[in-house]
Amino acid sequence: MKEKSLPFRQIEWWVVTVVFLAIVLLNILDSGFIYYKPTDEQISIYFAKLFIPVILFLSFYLVHVKIIPGYEKEKKTWKYLSLTFLVFIVSFILTGAFSSGANITEDFFMPFYFNSIAVYVGYLLLAYILEQALAPERFKNYSFYNAVRLIAIYVFVLLFLLQFRKFSTEPIALVFAFIIPGIGLVVLYNFFLIYRNRKRGKEKSANYFLALLEFVILLIFLIIAINVYSFSPVFVGLAVMILVAVVLIPASNLVFEKYDDYLGQLNKLETRVSQTTANLDFLRSQINPHFLFNALNTLYGTALHENAERTSEGIQKLGDMMRFMLHENNQDKIPVEREKEYLMNYVDLQNLRIKGQDNIEVVFNRNEESCTGEIAPMLLIPFVENAFKHGISLQKKSWVKISLRCLAGSIHLDVNNSIHRSTDDMEKNSNGIGLDNVRQRLDLLYPGKYELVIRENDLEYFVHLSIKL
Known part of the structure; x- marks a missing residue:
């Protein structure tokens, strides 16, 4: 999340897809066709509530997934302006026909249609401003930019749902406005105050924060029950408490554990790569003793033959150092005594060089x-x-x-x-x-x-x- 921008075009595509799919499914379930014989007006409203979201979704797909990326790639302004205008005209006519035919609006002027376009255009402008203002080089990394863009997606989807209420979006808007933020807050609370404490072995602290969370949930629904003069919210609160304790907390813990395992494996791989790189750099910095070893033996024999004791001593110590580098340098661990002997040989060799100074x-x-x-x-x-x-x-x-x-x-x-x-x-x-x-x-x-x-x-x-x- 720090090193690069998130794939927002894909994120936007999937969020809008889920929202429109939920709208269509809600309108199908809300039709009531299986319970009674519908009138012509009810049939018109039913198909309008199905096809208008589909038309808007297809328009979004053409503009967001095809036209905008195509323009960014080819930079042919008039071509893609023409395609955008064509999509607007066709979607406007089809949406207007279904809307006026089902008496959702009195004429072709559809506030929800133009409001939807305004929300989409407003999001595109905000996304452009955020990219210019918050993305590197102005900031060191993409963390803040990515977080603000995700919040912007959430806010604009909520705005769209609130102004699209004629198509039974209230339950989806309720989910976006309260349930998703609530789940997010519970997950964050669990991560920072419950999961981390359990991971550190602080079971008492973890249990205390879990009990505090359950108490706060019950208190919220008790306040709601008092305000609406009904005991029903208390039962809802109890159900939420059970869901949080039995489903949400364990499920989020599984995600956190998987994430920790992933980070652990990643750290191990990074450590191995770093160690391998360090060892390679280390080995490159050393003298390869293979091509010297036989020559040293020859020089040692020659020095002994010529009674050059100082020279033969130096060659012998250098040979011992070469044997160390050849046979033991590549091992993970060696006896400390062998490292000490190598140091002694190195110092003795240096003393031979500076002898008499x-x-x-x-x-x-x-x-x-x-x-x-x-x-x-x-x-x-x-x-x-x-x-x-x-x-x-x-x-x-x-x-x-x-x-x-x-x-x-x-x-x-x-x-x-x-x-x-x-x-x-x-x-x-x-x-x-x-x-x-x-x-x-x-x-x-x-x-x-x-x-x-x-x-x-x-x-x-x-x-x-x-x-x-």
């Missing part, structure tokens, strides 16, 4: 004992990766301080680093995981179970992440 301080504090539990892979490394990416300068004083604590049922990571975003940043162009992607994965995988605090000033950057496993 006196202006750089790297501190990595972590539990000596093994971490227990499981965690989604690659949630911690992005913060450490960004710390080395933006926190290390080979010319200026730099520091990266990492603290990893594994507690019972939770893990806590603190990263503090200096900020250097200069051209000599050796990892400036690396393809690390974006923090937005990590936050999105945390929202999907640990909703309400994590705390992420990021602070930054001119000199340093601080991250605190806690996850309840």
